Amino acid sequence: MRVLGNSLCDTKLYADALSVYEAEFSTLRRVGGSEEAMLGVQGNLATLYHMLGDHVRALQLDRDAYFGYVKIHGEEEKDSLVAAFNYTVALHNLKQFEEAKLLLRKTMPVARRALGNSNEITFAMKKIYAEALYNDPAATLDDIREAVTMLEDMERIARRVFGVAHPTAAGIGITLREARAALRAREAPPSSSGGA
Numbered sequence: 352m353r354v355l356g357n358s359l360c361d362t363k364l365y366a367d368a369l370s371v372y373e374a375e376f377s378t379l380r381r382v383g384g385s386e387e388a389m390l391g392v393q394g395n396l397a398t399l400y401h402m403l404g405d406h407v408r409a410l411q412l413d414r415d416a417y418f419g420y421v422k423i424h425g426e427e428e429k430d431s432l433v434a435a436f437n438y439t440v441a442l443h444n445l446k447q448f449e450e451a452k453l454l455l456r457k458t459m460p461v462a463r464r465a466l467g468n469s470n471e472i473t474f475a476m477k478k479i480y481a482e483a484l485y486n487d488p489a490a491t492l493d494d495i496r497e498a499v500t501m502l503e504d505m506e507r508i509a510r511r512v513f514g515v516a517h518p519t520a521a522g523i524g525i526t527l528r529e530a531r532a533a534l535r536a537r538e539a540p541p542s543s544s545g546g547a
Contacts, residue, residue: 352378356395369399390419390434397437401444410441427465432458432472439479448487455480469512474519477505478526485533495534502527 352375359368376392378384397412417434424431435458442451455476462473484490484498506527509520 360395360399365399365402369396369403372396372399386419386423390416390423390430393419394434394437397441401441406441406444410438410445413438413441426458426461429466429472432462432466432476435462436472436475436479439476439483443479443483443486446486448483448489451483452480452487455483469508471519474505474509474523477501478523481505481530482526485530490533492534492537495530495537498530499527499534502530 352371356368356371356375359365359371372392372395376389376396379389379392393412393416397409397416400406400409400412413434417431417438420428420431420434426432426435435454439451439454439458442448442454459473459476459480462470462476466473481498481501484494484501487494502523506520506523509517509523513520515521
């Protein structure tokens with residue numbers, strides 16, 4: 352079933368893939384599939400719900416997958432860290448910035464320790480953290496400056512580690528431009544309405 356679901360995803364037939372993954376999940380529950388297998392399907396379902404715009408359902412699945420992987424493997428295992436990242440993306444998509452930042456403050460040090468500072472998952476976590484900082488309507492000027500500084504450092508390291516054309520480095524560059532634009536907009540003095 353998973354091969355069929357993956358093939359449908361590859362051809363962008365997301366609604367069809369969703370039906371296949373839901374059937375696989377139902378089958379695993381019915382026959383007592385391993386928790387690990389069920390978590391894998393939950394992750395696939397969450398991704399499809401994101402693709403189809405149902406971010407609330409995706410958030411529920413991402414949250415369950417994260418806590419499930421932590422329960423099975425602990426928080427330092429790669430699958431747990433990927434699930435943590437997916438969970439924070441879901442929170443960010445729903446503009447739950449404080450909760451996303453809270454989770455990332457907990458999991459970023461774990462990712463650095465377990466995977467290294469130059470790992471793509473570590474970079475992805477730091478990038479979504481910076482996005483949560485500057486996208487939050489309650490962000491202070493210091494929050495936005497922190498995001499810009501973090502992204503500048505990340506871009507420099509990503510270019511050195513992965514190369515300029517690598518998707519990780521390119522994505523950080525795009526996010527850095529967005530953060531700098533948010534900083535310029537916040538630092539710009541309010542325009543005075545000229546009245547005589």
